[in-house]
Amino acid sequence: MPVPHPQLIPPDPDTKRAPDTSAPSTAQARLTFVDLYEQHFGLVWRTLRHLGVPASLLEDSSQEVWLVVHRQLPQFAGRSSVRTWLFGIALNVAHNVTRKQRRRPAGEPLTEEPVSLAASAETLHAQNEMLGRVHQFLDTLDEERRALFALQLLEGASAAETGQVLNMPVASVYHRVRSLRRTFQRWWSEHLPSELP
Amino acid sequence: MTLSEQELEQVLTQTRHASGPSLASRRRVTEKLRLHLGEGQWPAPPRVPSPKSRTFGRLSFGLGGLAIGLAVGAGVGVNMERPERVLSSVQTRSPSASAGVEHGAPDSRLPPDDFKSRSGRARPAESSAPPAQSTLPASATAKRSRGTRPHALASERSIRASLRSSGQKPPALADPPAIASALPTQDHFRQALLRLQASQRARQRGDAERALRELEQLDSNVPPSVLEEERVMARILALCESSDVEQASALARRAFGNTPRSIYALRLRDTCVTEAPPRELIEEMRRRVRK
Numbered sequence: 385m386p387v388p389h390p391q392l393i394p395p396d397p398d399t400k401r402a403p404d405t406s407a408p409s410t411a412q413a414r415l416t417f418v419d420l421y422e423q424h425f426g427l428v429w430r431t432l433r434h435l436g437v438p439a440s441l442l443e444d445s446s447q448e449v450w451l452v453v454h455r456q457l458p459q460f461a462g463r464s465s466v467r468t469w470l471f472g473i474a475l476n477v478a479h480n481v482t483r484k485q486r487r488r489p490a491g492e493p494l495t496e497e498p499v500s501l502a503a504s505a506e507t508l509h510a511q512n513e514m515l516g517r518v519h520q521f522l523d524t525l526d527e528e529r530r531a532l533f534a535l536q537l538l539e540g541a542s543a544a545e546t547g548q549v550l551n552m553p554v555a556s557v558y559h560r561v562r563s564l565r566r567t568f569q570r571w572w573s574e575h576l577p578s579e580l581p
Numbered sequence: 582m583t584l585s586e587q588e589l590e591q592v593l594t595q596t597r598h599a600s601g602p603s604l605a606s607r608r609r610v611t612e613k614l615r616l617h618l619g620e621g622q623w624p625a626p627p628r629v630p631s632p633k634s635r636t637f638g639r640l641s642f643g644l645g646g647l648a649i650g651l652a653v654g655a656g657v658g659v660n661m662e663r664p665e666r667v668l669s670s671v672q673t674r675s676p677s678a679s680a681g682v683e684h685g686a687p688d689s690r691l692p693p694d695d696f697k698s699r700s701g702r703a704r705p706a707e708s709s710a711p712p713a714q715s716t717l718p719a720s721a722t723a724k725r726s727r728g729t730r731p732h733a734l735a736s737e738r739s740i741r742a743s744l745r746s747s748g749q750k751p752p753a754l755a756d757p758p759a760i761a762s763a764l765p766t767q768d769h770f771r772q773a774l775l776r777l778q779a780s781q782r783a784r785q786r787g788d789a790e791r792a793l794r795e796l797e798q799l800d801s802n803v804p805p806s807v808l809e810e811e812r813v814m815a816r817i818l819a820l821c822e823s824s825d826v827e828q829a830s831a832l833a834r835r836a837f838g839n840t841p842r843s844i845y846a847l848r849l850r851d852t853c854v855t856e857a858p859p860r861e862l863i864e865e866m867r868r869r870v871r872k
Contacts, residue, residue: 417618425610429602446602446610447617454618514592515599538597569584572592 417454420466427467427539428474434522434534435478438485449477464548471535471549479527521571529564536561537568604810604836612806765807773799773808780815789823810836814845821853830854 428449429442437445452473460469518538522530531550535541536557541549543557550557584592602610776799783791796816805812813836820829833854837845 421611421614425607426601429606430597430600433600442602443606443610443613446606447613450610450614451617454614511595511599515596518592518596537593538600565589569589572584572589 415457415460415466417457420453420457420470421450424466424470428470431471431474431534431539432478432481434519434538435475435531436482436522437478438481441481441485445477445481449473452477465545467541468545468548471539471541471545475531475549482527517572517575520575521568524571525564529560532557532560533564533568537564608806608809765804769803769807773803773812776803777808777811777815780819784815784819784822787822789819792819792822810845813837817849817852817854824853826853 425446429446432442432445432449433439449470453470456473460466464472522533525533528550532546535546535549536543543554543561546552546561547554547557552560776795780792780795780799783789783795793816796812796819799812813832817829817833817836820826820832829852833849833852837849
């Protein structure tokens, strides 16, 4: 059976708020593992990262997610969007990883260094700082609120998708996200002036 | 001072942008999955879209030419001008280890610690094997720094001769359909170096069309995982040479926009690529902190 030609590189992260073409439809049946992998690798990676998976375990965790996707794809009925499904799997894997980490904390000597396209060394440093700061904030949240922040604010999931993944009414998602935004804004302004170099 | 809504959005966008996977990470995961799930799961990896064949004469992009030389030479730990030396230094490595060479060297703009952190996870091949350049005598290093064309031609000739004498297929005779899913071998690495070198020379002559054709040949003969980022970078520079800024920018955004930790992301500054992430926020942050 000929396999559709996948894209080489996943879509630009800035397209996150574009309409979700992976909504349930008859096209769902034609989804292949490679399609999913090519289109959503970045999404899974970032989600795992925002959910607190240490940098040193990101590759293994990402691999684990995709193995689950591969295993469960034949059973995927398309009742939810693909993104919701992937978020759910990533959430479970991240939960397991972070739980194990808490039980047996390992050293984390290596960090992922964020570098922007065409950025100068100074900019890279600033971006690194920013990413570290956001993750510092995420570390102050409980698991549910962290997932809410990661899915809704960082990955641009819709309220319906987030509600489905976190098993939460949509109204609650809106309410909590508003509250989270305010908390983050306060936290940022409290921490930024004193700590940035 | 509270973060405004607009600033918040910018912080979130930047965070998302900075937390994507690198091409190297993505490739490692892909390789592991490929091994785990079997080759059958994976179709032939796609090729970078072919550019329109356009020649705009001898437009000189000195910085661009320098960038790929530095990128593949200094940034990657591979000297394109003297590939045979590099090849001799990787003789003892496994194919996977030689693939690991691609991202093994630090960016010269960053201190060594930055390199350690960027590489994500320590790889045995990198940590145990000596750096490729350390096998060179001091005189050779000095010679190499001069980087003259006759050296390049001589090295290419010697490699081609060695290929002939060892009875190996010349690059053009490789079977394209099998390439995409084939595991990279040392010969692939050798071919990739030759093609990249030829592409670089063509570009330096101002023959962008030839440079792109060399990269096409490379794509059809060598698995895409071999010197993957170098190939993308070489293509971007060739597109710049052909004044196809739009395609070059699109390719750069696709290739490095989502893998911002690539060592080549920095070097894109010296090319015609116009895509750049918003820096206003960072500048604004700096201004606020200075106040």
